[in-house]
Amino acid sequence: MSKITGAQMLIKCLGNEGVEVIFGYPGGSVIPIYDAIYDSSIRHILVRHEQCAAHAADGYARATGKTGVCMATSGPGGTNLVTGIANAYMDSIPIVAITGQVATGVIGTDAFQEADITGITAPITKHNYLVKNIKELPIIIKEAFFIASTGRPGPVLIDIPVDISKGLIDENIKIKMDLKGYKPTYKGNLKQVKQAAVKIFASKKPVIFAGGGIISSNASGILTKFARETKIPVITTLLGKGCFPEEDELSLKMAGMHGTKYANLAFTNTDLVIAVGVRFDDRITGKLSKFVPNAEIIHIDIDPAEIGKNVKTNIPIVGDAKIVLEDLNNEYKKLVSREGSPDRSDWLNEIKELKKKYPLRYDKDSEKIKPAYIVEKIYEITKGDAIICTEVGQNQMWAAQFYKFTRPRTFISSGGLGTMGFGLPASIGAKVGMADRMVIDIAGDGSIQMVSQELATAVTNKIPIKIMILNNGYLGMVRQWQELFYNRRYSETCIHNCVDFVKLVEAYGGAGFRVKKKCDVESTIKKALEINNLVLVDFWIDREENVFPMVEPGAPINKMLEGK
Numbered sequence: 001m002s003k004i005t006g007a008q009m010l011i012k013c014l015g016n017e018g019v020e021v022i023f024g025y026p027g028g029s030v031i032p033i034y035d036a037i038y039d040s041s042i043r044h045i046l047v048r049h050e051q052c053a054a055h056a057a058d059g060y061a062r063a064t065g066k067t068g069v070c071m072a073t074s075g076p077g078g079t080n081l082v083t084g085i086a087n088a089y090m091d092s093i094p095i096v097a098i099t100g101q102v103a104t105g106v107i108g109t110d111a112f113q114e115a116d117i118t119g120i121t122a123p124i125t126k127h128n129y130l131v132k133n134i135k136e137l138p139i140i141i142k143e144a145f146f147i148a149s150t151g152r153p154g155p156v157l158i159d160i161p162v163d164i165s166k167g168l169i170d171e172n173i174k175i176k177m178d179l180k181g182y183k184p185t186y187k188g189n190l191k192q193v194k195q196a197a198v199k200i201f202a203s204k205k206p207v208i209f210a211g212g213g214i215i216s217s218n219a220s221g222i223l224t225k226f227a228r229e230t231k232i233p234v235i236t237t238l239l240g241k242g243c244f245p246e247e248d249e250l251s252l253k254m255a256g257m258h259g260t261k262y263a264n265l266a267f268t269n270t271d272l273v274i275a276v277g278v279r280f281d282d283r284i285t286g287k288l289s290k291f292v293p294n295a296e297i298i299h300i301d302i303d304p305a306e307i308g309k310n311v312k313t314n315i316p317i318v319g320d321a322k323i324v325l326e327d328l329n330n331e332y333k334k335l336v337s338r339e340g341s342p343d344r345s346d347w348l349n350e351i352k353e354l355k356k357k358y359p360l361r362y363d364k365d366s367e368k369i370k371p372a373y374i375v376e377k378i379y380e381i382t383k384g385d386a387i388i389c390t391e392v393g394q395n396q397m398w399a400a401q402f403y404k405f406t407r408p409r410t411f412i413s414s415g416g417l418g419t420m421g422f423g424l425p426a427s428i429g430a431k432v433g434m435a436d437r438m439v440i441d442i443a444g445d446g447s448i449q450m451v452s453q454e455l456a457t458a459v460t461n462k463i464p465i466k467i468m469i470l471n472n473g474y475l476g477m478v479r480q481w482q483e484l485f486y487n488r489r490y491s492e493t494c495i496h497n498c499v500d501f502v503k504l505v506e507a508y509g510g511a512g513f514r515v516k517k518k519c520d521v522e523s524t525i526k527k528a529l530e531i532n533n534l535v536l537v538d539f540w541i542d543r544e545e546n547v548f549p550m551v552e553p554g555a556p557i558n559k560m561l562e563g564k
Contacts, residue, residue: 002172006134007036007165010098013141014042019069021432022098023047023056023425027073028113029100032165045432045461048453050077052425054084055451057095059426061088062412063387064433065218067149068095074102075113078159079120083419085155086124090416091239092216094153096144097121103163104132118159126154134167139175146177151184152303153216184302188319188327196274196298196315197331201339203272205347206232207252212239212415213277213301219322220244220408223276226329231344233351235263237278239415242405247384252351253360256284257551258397261358261560264551266351267292268558276300277321280310281416290556300324358549360401368542369518371395371470375402377522378440378468381529386438387412389427391447392420394476397547399442421450427465428458438466438529445471445538446495455508458534466528467536469501472543480546484561485553501538510534 004012010033014022021043026034037044047053050072057068072081078099088095102111118128127147129140137160144156200206214223220243227234227250234244235252246253255263267273273295278284285291288310296314299307300321307316317324362372375398378386384404389412390396396413405411412430414422427441448469458465470476473496482490502512511531515524515538528535548563 001170003168004171005032005036005165006137006160006167006169007032009137009169009171010141010160010165011036011040011042012171013138014069015040017141017145018066021045021060022069022071023053023060023429024071025050025053025073025077027077027100029074029102029162030071030077030165032162033071033098033100033160045428045457047425047457049451050080051083051421052451052454052457054081054088054095054097055419055422055425056429056432057097058084058088058093059389059412059429060433061093061095062426063409063430065409066433067145068093068429069098070095071098073100073113074117075115078117079115082120082124083417085121085157087414087417087419087422088155089124089126091414092153092212093155094148095155096148097155097157099157099159100165101130101159101161104161105163107161118157121157124155125157128157128159130159131161131164134164134169135173137164137169138173139177142175142177143179146179147182151182185304185318186302186320186323188300188317188324190327192315192317193324193327194331196317197328197335199272199296199298199315200230200232200274200332201335201342204344205270205350206272206274207266207270208232208234209236209255209273209275209278210234210240210243211237211276211278213321214240214243215408216277217302217321218408219276219325222322222325222329226325226332229329230332231348232274233266233348235266237284237415238400238413240278241400241411242408245406246404247406249352252355254400256557257286258401258547258549260360260401261549261562262351262354264557264560265354265358269350270295273297274300276325279306284557285310286551286555286557290558366542367518369515369521369539371398371539371541371545372402373518374468374470374521374539374541375399375442377525378442379403381522381525382438382440386410386440387430387434389413389423389430389439389441391423391441391443392418393444393447394472394480394547395442395444395447395470398470401547420447422447424448424451424454424467425457427467428454428463431463431465440466440468443467443469444476445469445473445501446475448501449499452504455505455510455534455536459509464531464533464535467534468525469536469538470541471501471538472541472545473497474543477547483544483546501536505534505536508534510536512536512538514538514540516540
């Protein structure tokens with residue numbers, strides 16, 4: 001009987017799961033695992049902070065559709081992963097986080113670098129494991145990847161004590177996966193699907209509300225087909241961007257606090273919402289009692305816990321977005337073949353007028369550099385064919401508003417948790433997973449400083465991402481709220497001239513440019529995209545430019561502040 005160490009078995013099992021890359025940071029409890037990686041074909045990306053390992057795995061998963069993998073040692077290594085794990089959990093992203101743990105014999109004694117990481121992460125993982133018996137290691141790894149990537153995706157953590165990593169196990173041990181009680185529903189109830197088709201057919205003013213679940217289930221194709229065949233306008237969430245082409249006349253882009261006014265008004269006027277892969281979070285709904293006041297709701301989601309959680313649902317359908325939409329489309333076509341297509345010309349004309357009356361706008365004649373202008377130029381130069389990652393705050397909203405997303409997995413952003421510092425490591429992960437694609441991080445000067453050490457990760461590993469900093473010298477979104485709701489009392493939000501970003505990126509071995517004039521924006525973006533290296537462009541934008549439109553906290557979504 002051939003024996004290998006637990007660490008070697010881990011690497012073997014990861015290979016069997018198709019893992020190509022691990023983002024991680026070594027430490028005492030994972031030295032045996034890193035020793036096994038030394039002889040492995042799996043690529044390892046050494047980040048400079050464990051939080052960024054989780055974000056990089058997250059970005060990799062979003063860009064590729066595969067399960068991302070990150071690793072850290074016990075104690076502070078594991079706790080540093082927590083923010084990244086929570087971020088993936090909130091956005092339903094499949095990652096497997098592997099942590100080292102102190103030896104089984106001293107667990108519970110407050111040993112050096114001991115932390116109850118399974119207890120800490122229980123609320124923010126889909127499932128987690130503490131490996132207590134080396135014979136269980138192979139099946140735990142198989143289960144972890146299956147759980148992370150099926151049903152509603154999410155993070156799974158495996159905590160491996162160091163004596164398990166050092167122990168010996170039969171290399172050819174037989175395993176059989178049998179997850180009792182874990183059986184996600186993929187096929188929607190046909191009776192409910194037929195009811196939904198009838199309701200949609202009879203609707204005069206329907207809208208499709210599409211979220212990240214469309215992207216997770218690879219349902220963008222059928223969504224687009226269904227919307228065009230039914231002639232129903234499409235509204236997306238922030239994380240649903242790219243699931244329906246935004247240059248399509250049926251696209252209303254993103255709704256919510258900083259969504260388009262025409263999307264929010266369409267919600268207000270609709271008589272039927274066909275919600276697919278969304279969770280009706282507060283940033284979308286605004287004041288709940290005033291949300292879609294005239295509409296019934298069909299809610300399609302693979303997670304039954306989401307249906308009816310925030311809004312009353314008239315027709316609930318539990319199932320995979322792609323499978324349910326295919327069935328729904330078939331049932332709808334049967335109605336059309338019998339009774340002809342319903343006339344929605346009045347509704348479509350109303351939508352057309354709303355889009356014409358309330359376009360996204362900014363002062364295009366200003367000599368100051370407007371952030372929307374930069375994002376539009378990035379879109380024009382890349383022809384919409386880049387993967388756009390963002391940090392969190394104003395930069396995130398400007399990117400979402402002014403870059404037109406036409407394909408899934410091209411907009412990578414922290415949604416539910418709103419994690420500053422997400423974009424840089426996520427863009428590293430996205431570029432590792434999609435090496436042939438242009439990957440751009442649209443950043444804020446506040447967010448980027450939280451993780452600027454990862455510039456070293458990009459340069460050392462030859463990952464040529466492009467970072468476009470919209471630098472206003474403020475923690476911009478907080479400053480905007482202070483301006484609008486706190487009488488311009490800018491408490492601890494001014495960070496003007498606190499760092500020279502060009503010198504910083506050059507110190508790490510990347511290329512840097514600073515742009516202070518509007519006339520230099522386009523040429524500098526083109527120059528940055530041509531360089532095969534990490535490039536950072538520091539755009540000095542209009543310092544008090546705000547993100548509009550905006551729904552005031554607690555207000556209904558049809559009451560939007562529009563700025564000057």
